[in-house]
Amino acid sequence: MNGDIRHSPLGAAARGLDGLNLFVANIQTGFGPFIAVFLTSMGWTQTAIGIALSIGTVTAMVSQVPAGAVVDAVQRKSMVALASVLAFAGSALMFALWPIPLSVYLAEILHGFSSCTLGPAIAALSLVIAGSSSLGVRLGRNARFASIGNGVGALLMGACGYYLPERFVFFLTAVLTVPAVGTLVPLARYERLVATEAAASEDAEPEPVRSARRKAIGQLLLDRRLVVFALCAALFTLGNAALLPLASSALTKRAASEANLLIAACIVLPQVIVALLSPTIGRLADRVGRRVIVMLAFAALAARAVLFAGITQPVLVVAIQAFDGVAGACFGVIVPLVTSDVAGRSGHFNLCLGLVGFAIGIGAAVSTVLGGWTADRFGEAWTFLGFGAISVVGAGLTWAAMPETRPGAG
Incomplete structure (x- = not known):
């Protein structure tokens, strides 16, 4: 077979x-x-x-x-x-x-x-x-x-x-x-x-059935599941996008001649984790639901931010990037998956995906500006802790307001 x-x-x-x-x-x-x-x-x-x-x-x-x-x-x-x-x-x-x-x-x-x-x-x-x-x-x-x-x-x-x-x-x-x-x-x-x-x-499908299946665009884009998830995605990138640039700047100050090698390792390690973990995340999302995966992503992001705030040894900073791989694998799988759950057979899957992508883009753009501003004024450690707090807010929003979208979920 x-x-x-x-x-x-x-x-x-x-x-x-x-x-x-x-x-x-x-x-x-x-x-x-x-x-x-x-x-x-x-x-x-x-x-x-x-x-x-x-x-x-x-x-x-x-x-x-x-x-x-x-x-x-x-x-x-x-x-x-x-x-x-x-x-x-x-x-x-x-x-x-x-x-x-x-x-x-x-x-x-x-x-x-x-x-x-x-x-x-x-x-x-x-x-x-x-x-x-x-x-x-x-x-x-x-x-x-x-x-x-x-x-x-x-x-x-x-x-x-x-x-x-x-x-x-x-x-x-x-x-x-x-x-x-x-x-x-x-x-x-x-x-x-x-x-x-x-x-x-x-x-062979009756026209009333086809019409009912194709939701109006406005109705779909205002679906609570999609709106809350887009907010969660924006909070995730708000808390995530600036972390590696800030950590790279810190490595450059502390590691001098080895900085380029360490930064390269910071980029490669999460890719390895994503490659190893993503299929498991996909199966887990089908088994236990989407909300659990989103919570896992925020937990990994919060742990990474807090560890960056307290650990300065260059080799350990690289190791902390493993959490980026976990969070990246979770969100890389869950964004199109939740969007597909919400859009269903409406014919507007990619429009909904674009809306979530727009929210992600806003979060990333604000993150880098916010990260640079707070690091200049309050220092890197407090900036990392601030991004960790954003992750906690995202996890709280997921727990309190995001409906489970997995087909067949109660």
């Missing part, structure tokens, strides 16, 4: 989705800190670099909800993923070939919007492949391959930037879109097969 599944269109599509998550993570690594390194080598000032990066950040934030609506409107999600990956290639080539302000700004806008369409498209394809009953396990698998891709991508891009001129990082990023496109072939084939079967099934 397992052999039949492995060689079936479903098995091929599942492997294609594994590969897509892996290569997309590779590609996204090329748009990380390497942009600042490359533009610095091109003679850009820090102010100009900051403007360029801010354009990308703002684009990604304001595009979350519109991009989700676009993905919902397009029937073939694999085509959205294809367009997004090709946009990544175009953006990377614009960086490499024309590192002038107008081109860089356009590349940032293109990459920012495409990131907002690709994430929901991957989540929607996961739902097509796994169905709602097994979505938690599938999302855990997605997170595992994305974490592996992040690690491999960092090694590839780092080696490329070390041995070759900086612009070759973006050429490599563009090249990596080729296998990503290849992974979409079995996904598109399976999606066509499912669409054909669904059309036949829907034709």
